[in-house]
Amino acid sequence: MHETRCPGRPRFVALLALVLALVVPAASAAETTWEIRGRGWGHGIGMSQWGAFGYAKKGSSWKKILRHYYRHTTIGPSGGGEIRVLLESGGDSLEFSEATNACGTALDPGKTYSALRDGDSVRLRGPEGQDLGGCGESLQASGGEAVRLVGEGVYRGSLVFVPRDGGLYAINPVPLEAYLRGVVPNEMPADWPAQALRAQAVAARSYALATADGGLFDAYDDTRSQVYGGLSSETQATNQAVEATSGKVVKHNGKVATTFFFSTSGGRTESIENSFVGSDPQPYLKSVKDPFDTASPYHRWKETFSQSEIEARLGDLVQGSLQAIQVTRRGRSPRIVSAKVVGSGGTTEASGPTLQARLGLRSTWAFFDKRG
Secondary structure, eight states, X not given: OOOOOOTTHHHHHHHHHHHHHHHHHHHHHHTOEEEEEEEOBSOOOSEEHHHHHHHHHTTOOHHHHHHHHSTTOEEEEOOOOEEEEEEEEOSSEEEEEEEEEETTEEOOTTSEEEEEEETTEEEEEOTTSOEEEEOTTOEEEEEEEEEEETTTEEEESOEEEEEETTEEEXXXXXXXXXXXXXXXXXXXXXXXXXXXXXXXXXXXXXXXXHHOOSSSOSEESSTTSOOOOGGGGOOHHHHHHHHHTTTEEEEETTEEOOOOEEXXXXXXXXXXXXXXXXXXXXXXXXXXXXXXXXXXXXXXEEEEEEHHHHHHXXXXXXXXXXXXXEEEEEOSSOOEEEEEEEETTEEEEEEHHHHHHHHTOSOSOEEEEEEO
């Protein structure tokens, strides 16, 4: 057999082999990735909102939905009440409108006024900046159906301005049922089934009463308590859900239950002591199967990080180069309770919620897979 030879080919092949030998190891190291597979969104305690959606779609009533998520409980009367919501804090001056009275002074509801911090007291300023007098330790502005806090929204009840921490707090004291009208549409989509909205209304009513601590205010207007948008965010469907369940709360042993709720369970909720690590167990906040939250876009999810990305996010939890994340204890769901972050320079212990926060995960229901 005749073979045509190329005089330069051996040298070229040798050079190519040398280049590949230098490049391939670096490329291989750069391709190390961490795939995190998980389920659910939120802390996993109590009622799964997407699960409630699924149960309502299957024909369950709001009472049956609540009994499923909060075991060993009953539905009883709330006794009404008022919720004081913190809307704003900081700054020396806050503006409001649509009020007819403040500090004993008649106001024009079509004009904007200001509450001004004056040391440990509050003064009222008019639309042109004129001083309308001192109001003492607090300024209360009230109107007809509602009052507007400029830059925030329109709220039923009144607005109270109190000097604290070098600035002003704007607090909205509002009847419980009116408060719920501003919560339910911000915690659950208004176009969801009526029974799911009713379950949300009762859970929100119960949570508000159970967590009110009797301090300067009872609740924040964000996820630290419940998201509250006031009159500006009300809808017909969610108002009907509040009215249909008026005065109803979840009770355990005669007391209003702390009815935690969250977005998506991934198929099972979690016991409170395994999610809020270190909390006391509660008979009505136990892990339960949640078969109908599959409609949620977060029923299953996946995140991928490069080696450098995951090390940067974990920060001081990593000693040296990250080698593995070893889960040492899971809950029933199985959300992570505790884990070890194994680095080339040592091992650090971390809770599931800490890993979730550092990595920005939707929940602690997570499994780690190092690739490359």
